[in-house]
Amino acid sequence: MAATQAGKRGRTGRFAPYALVLPGWVWLALFFVAPIASVVSMSLMTGSLGAGYSFTFEVGNYTRALGLYWEQILRSLLYGGLATLLCIAIGYPVAYWIAFKGGAYKTTYLLLVLLPFFVSFVLRTISWGFILSDNGVILGALKGLGVLPADFGVLNSATAVVFGLAYNFLPFMVLPIYAVLERMDHRVVEAAHDLYAGRVQAFVRVVLPMSLPGVFAGVIMVFIPTSADYVTATVLGGTGNTMIGKVIQTQYLVNNAYPLAAAITFVLMAVLLIGIFSYAKALGTEQVMEVQAR
Amino acid sequence: MTTATETGRTPGGAAAERSARRRGGERRRPDWGKYFTWAVLCWLFAPIVFMVVFSFNDIKGRHNVTWEGFTLRWYSDAFAYPDLNVALLNTITIAVLTMLIAGFLGTLLGLALGRYRFFGQSATNLVMFSAISAPEVVLGASLLSMFLTMNIAVGYWTILIAHVMFSVSFVAITVRARVLTMDPSVEEAARDLGATPLATFRLVTLPLLVPAITSGGLIAFALSVDDYIITSFVSGSTQTFPLWIWGATRVGIPPQVNVMGTLIFGIGVLLAAGNMVLARRRSR
Numbered sequence: 166m167a168a169t170q171a172g173k174r175g176r177t178g179r180f181a182p183y184a185l186v187l188p189g190w191v192w193l194a195l196f197f198v199a200p201i202a203s204v205v206s207m208s209l210m211t212g213s214l215g216a217g218y219s220f221t222f223e224v225g226n227y228t229r230a231l232g233l234y235w236e237q238i239l240r241s242l243l244y245g246g247l248a249t250l251l252c253i254a255i256g257y258p259v260a261y262w263i264a265f266k267g268g269a270y271k272t273t274y275l276l277l278v279l280l281p282f283f284v285s286f287v288l289r290t291i292s293w294g295f296i297l298s299d300n301g302v303i304l305g306a307l308k309g310l311g312v313l314p315a316d317f318g319v320l321n322s323a324t325a326v327v328f329g330l331a332y333n334f335l336p337f338m339v340l341p342i343y344a345v346l347e348r349m350d351h352r353v354v355e356a357a358h359d360l361y362a363g364r365v366q367a368f369v370r371v372v373l374p375m376s377l378p379g380v381f382a383g384v385i386m387v388f389i390p391t392s393a394d395y396v397t398a399t400v401l402g403g404t405g406n407t408m409i410g411k412v413i414q415t416q417y418l419v420n421n422a423y424p425l426a427a428a429i430t431f432v433l434m435a436v437l438l439i440g441i442f443s444y445a446k447a448l449g450t451e452q453v454m455e456v457q458a459r
Numbered sequence: 460m461t462t463a464t465e466t467g468r469t470p471g472g473a474a475a476e477r478s479a480r481r482r483g484g485e486r487r488r489p490d491w492g493k494y495f496t497w498a499v500l501c502w503l504f505a506p507i508v509f510m511v512v513f514s515f516n517d518i519k520g521r522h523n524v525t526w527e528g529f530t531l532r533w534y535s536d537a538f539a540y541p542d543l544n545v546a547l548l549n550t551i552t553i554a555v556l557t558m559l560i561a562g563f564l565g566t567l568l569g570l571a572l573g574r575y576r577f578f579g580q581s582a583t584n585l586v587m588f589s590a591i592s593a594p595e596v597v598l599g600a601s602l603l604s605m606f607l608t609m610n611i612a613v614g615y616w617t618i619l620i621a622h623v624m625f626s627v628s629f630v631a632i633t634v635r636a637r638v639l640t641m642d643p644s645v646e647e648a649a650r651d652l653g654a655t656p657l658a659t660f661r662l663v664t665l666p667l668l669v670p671a672i673t674s675g676g677l678i679a680f681a682l683s684v685d686d687y688i689i690t691s692f693v694s695g696s697t698q699t700f701p702l703w704i705w706g707a708t709r710v711g712i713p714p715q716v717n718v719m720g721t722l723i724f725g726i727g728v729l730l731a732a733g734n735m736v737l738a739r740r741r742s743r
Contacts, residue, residue, distance in 0.1 A: 181571075181575065182571040182574075182575035182577040183571075183577065185567040185568070185570055185571035185575075186567065186568055186571045186572075186577075186579075186583060188563075188564050188567060189564045189565065189567060189568035189583075189627060189631065190579075190583070192564055192623060192624060192627060193586055193587070193590060193624065193627065193628075196602065196620055196621070196623075196624040197586065197589075197590050197598075197601075197624055198586065199605055200598075200601035200602045200604060200605040201597075201601050203601065203604045203605040203608050204597075204600060204601040204604045204605075206608075207604045207607075207608065255499055258492060258495050258496070259495065259496050259499050261492065262492030262493065262495065262496045263496065266490070266492055266493065272735060272738075273735070274496065276731055276735060277500055277503075278499075278500070278503065279731075280503075280504075280507075280727075280728065280731065281503045281504055281506070281507050282681075282685075283681075283723065283724050283727030283728065283731075284506075284507055284510060284720055284723070284724050285684070285685050285687075285700065285701050285704070285720065285723075286685050286687060286701070287687045287701040287704050287705055288510065288701070288704055288716065288720045289506045289507070289510075290506075291704065291708060291712065292506030292507075292509045292510050293505075293506050295509065295513075295523070295524050296505060296506060296509050298524055300524070300525065301524055301525070302509070302524075302525070302526070305525060332502070332503070335499075335503070385592060386592075389592055389593075389594050390594060390595065392594070393594030393595060393596045393597065394595075394596075394688070395596065395688075396687060396688065396705075400708075409596075410594075410596040410688070413596050413600055414596065414688075414691065414692070417600055417603060417692065418691070418692070423604065423607065426600065427600070427604055430596070430597055430600040430601065430604075433594065433596070433597060434593065434594070434597045437594060437597075438589070438592075438593070441592055445588070
């Protein structure tokens with residue numbers, strides 16, 4: 166499609182696209198590509214804040230990073246994965262119902278799903294912390310009624326963190342699935358029924374396979390931010406559920422242990438990006454990006 | 460949806476009867492999907508409702524966790540914390556500048572990517588895809604590493620740089636999607652009627668792109684207002700609204716934060732509702 170358009174519009178000049186992309190390229194090169202390179206170089210340095218840093222190809226930063234924080238890395242991937250599964254379990258039925266049964270109110274329902282996200286991410290998470298706190302509006306009331314024992318708590322648990330993560334990133338799952346389902350020709354479902362497929366069979370063999378690109382895009386858009394997030398885990402998880410993002414932040418901003426922090430950052434980035442790129446390669450980057458764009 | 464069903468059942472009387480019976484059966488069955496969706500909506504709105512209700516809470520101490528009575532005190536006293544006001548102002552000005560800069564750069568990128576084939580196109584797509592999917596903590600940490608290495612002082616301007624960086628790709632893909640679906644014959648018609656390339660762009664292409672540019676800009680604005688993680692790395696001593704709230708959690712969040720959150724939410728709801736009404740009117 167782009168090729169035919171380029172043919173028609175050739176007279177605008179061969180340099181036009183470069184003039185258009187140049188400012189964006191410069192910005193992304195200076196503030197996205199160069200910083201990634203600098204985190205890599207910093208992860209191989211030695212030194213301290215007082216004495217300055219020098220590039221010594223110190224691979225030891227990586228062995229230290231993995232040795233000290235493998236547990237947080239694995240926990241982050243686990244919580245991110247569980248939150249992603251929860252988002253599919255919650256988001257798919259919602260997207261399905263809005264796309265197929267929403268009728269004239271489709272956009273209204275979709276807007277209702279997005280509306281809570283007008284409130285700042287930090288504020289929403291802290292609100293959950295208050296709601297679920299041991300003497301808060303829910304648990305406090307239930308304890309007052311004697312339904313729950315006085316020492317019952319929800320906060321500071323893995324469950325609270327995973328549900329909090331799923332809460333914060335649910336729209337990133339609903340939107341791509343909805344985008345795919347909404348464009349689906351509903352007559353194919355009708356056709357499946359006419360070919361004697363039951364409701365379950367029509368869903369499993371027709372609707373589900375056609376909606377998988379949306380699910381795949383949603384998985385990327387939920388898994389990466391949830392496994393690298395630390396706000397949710399800090400507010401809802403207490404001290405026993407630290408995720409790797411928190412470690413990176415503390416090492417950078419509190420301990421000023423830059424080379425070690427850079428090594429942890431690079432490990433996290435490598436783990437996530439290798440996974441995601443092989444995943445996107447198998448599905449096609451373009452396709453994933455296009456679903457994201459909708 | 461009903462129209463699709465209608466057209467689907469015109470051929471073949473038996474099929475029509477069958478699907479009619481099925482629809483009748485569906486009507487009697489409880490709509491579990493609807494209950495589920497509403498339950499999820501309640502879950503999504505729970506912290507918002509909490510925030511709004513507790514902006515009216517007449518607390519005596521520092522902690523706004525249990526209900527102590529109704530008051531409008533915090534609304535009349537909304538700007539009682541000077542540094543919270545500064546933080547809010549920073550958030551708003553950074554978001555507006557991000558919207559303008561990322562909107563401009565992203566529109567150019569999206570236009571080039573949607574319209575031309577050029578050397579470096581797939582590299583551009585790849586970089587944009589990585590910038591969108593890279594975890595925030597990695598983006599923040601990388602930027603801070605670079606600013607440290609180059610001895611650049613972090614503050615207001617580094618926050619702005621970071622916000623433009625992570626939102627420009629969102630604008631670009633929004634605009635690109637619109638360019639790809641645009642009917643090229645409209646522009647050809649303009650040229651056939653003697654419009655110069657510049658006039659064609661100004662009078663035909665740009666107006667067609669305005670909805671995409673607007674929604675891209677709004678996405679950039681929303682991402683900027685909401686960002687905590689990247690900002691926390693590159694802010695230095697500059698405060699933004701989310702950073703201030705985070706800092707206040709240790710000493711107790713004043714109800715003024717709920718008030719501001721409620722007001723921002725209210726403005727967002729009004730904008731979204733207005734946008735939807737406009738879209739309805741346009742589609743008619």
